[in-house]
Structures are given as structure tokens and as C-alpha cells.
Amino acid sequence: MALTYDDVIAKYEPVLGLEVHVELGTESKMFCGCNTVFGAEPNTQTCPICLGLPGSLPVVNAKAIEYTVAVGGLRTAVSDGISGSLVDGHDPRAWSAVISRLLLEPQRRLLLSVGAIKHASHFGWEHTARKTLDVYDWASSQSEAKNLRAIN
Numbered sequence: 001m002a003l004t005y006d007d008v009i010a011k012y013e014p015v016l017g018l019e020v021h022v023e024l025g026t027e028s029k030m031f032c033g034c035n036t037v038f039g040a041e042p043n044t045q046t047c048p049i050c051l052g053l054p055g056s057l058p059v060v061n062a063k064a065i066e067y068t069v070a071v072g073g074l075r076t077a078v079s080d081g082i083s084g085s086l087v088d089g090h091d092p093r094a095w096s097a098v099i100s101r102l103l104l105e106p107q108r109r110l111l112l113s114v115g116a117i118k119h120a121s122h123f124g125w126e127h128t129a130r131k132t133l134d135v136y137d138w139a140s141s142q143s144e145a146k147n148l149r150a151i152n
């Protein structure tokens with residue numbers, strides 16, 4: 001006998017997850033030198049590495065790492081000095097100084113750990129959904145503004 005929607009909701013707890021992907025504007029793939037030309041014929045931008053063939057050796061795309069580091073710490077995810085440490089800019093020396101300080105101050109690491117758990121408790125599905133909708137609203141308003149400019 002098939003369960004009704006209400007039966008399913010009563011019996012199971014819906015658990016939703018978000019998987020977020022970011023496409024970096026690199027000219028080659030993340031782990032090999034194959035092109036990433038949009039619209040190319042299927043299976044024409046492949047090699048033994050990206051096919052995962054035995055014996056192939058992936059090499060990380062340096063440009064992708066550079067772009068990823070440029071994103072930096074997320075202020076929505078980390079409250080600086082309370083749930084973690086944010087580093088301004090992308091100077092490796094600044095990052096090194098912050099990491100060195102954390103390594104030398106176990107009490108600070110403990111406080112940040114406690115703060116991170118408390119900070120994370122504020123996040124949840126409702127909060128995430130609300131913030132996601134805010135981003136879509138913002139992006140939509142930007143797109144509408146851009147279209148209006150194009151019309152005028």
C-alpha cells in the first residue's frame with residue numbers, strides 16, 4: 001500500500017543538503033591540462049588523467065588555486081576573533097603570521113573552537129534558505145537593473 005504524503009512526512013524526517021559548485025574561469029581543468037572550451041564536442045577535451053586511467057598522475061591547476069585563495073575567508077561563516085580568524089588580503093606572510101599565532105596560543109584555539117560551535121548553532125535550514133533567497137533576490141535585482149539599462 002502506498003503511503004500518503006502526510007504518512008511520509010509523519011514517518012520520515014526530511015533532511016536536505018546543499019551542494020554548491022563554483023566554476024572558475026580557468027582555461028584548463030582542475031587536475032590536468034585539458035581545455036575547458038564551452039560548446040566543444042563531447043569527449044574531445046579529455047586525457048588519461050581526467051578519465052582517471054590507472055597510472056595517470058593528476059597535477060593541480062595553479063590558476064584554480066590562485067582563484068580559490070582569492071575568495072578568502074567568508075565573513076558569513078566566520079566571526080573574526082570569535083569563531084575563527086580572518087586574514088585580510090592574500091599575502092601568504094599575513095596568513096603565515098595568523099597560523100603561527102594560533103599554533104603558539106592553545107588557549108586562543110580553545111576559545112575559537114568554543115566560539116565556532118556556538119556560531120555554527122545559529123545556522124540551520126531556515127537561516128540558510130533565507131540567506132539563499134536574499135542572494136537570489138539581489139542577483140535578480142541586478143539582472144533587472146542591467147536589462148533596464150540595456151533597454152534604455
Ligand SMILES: [Zn+2]
Nearest residue numbers: 032034047050
Ligand atoms: Zn584531461
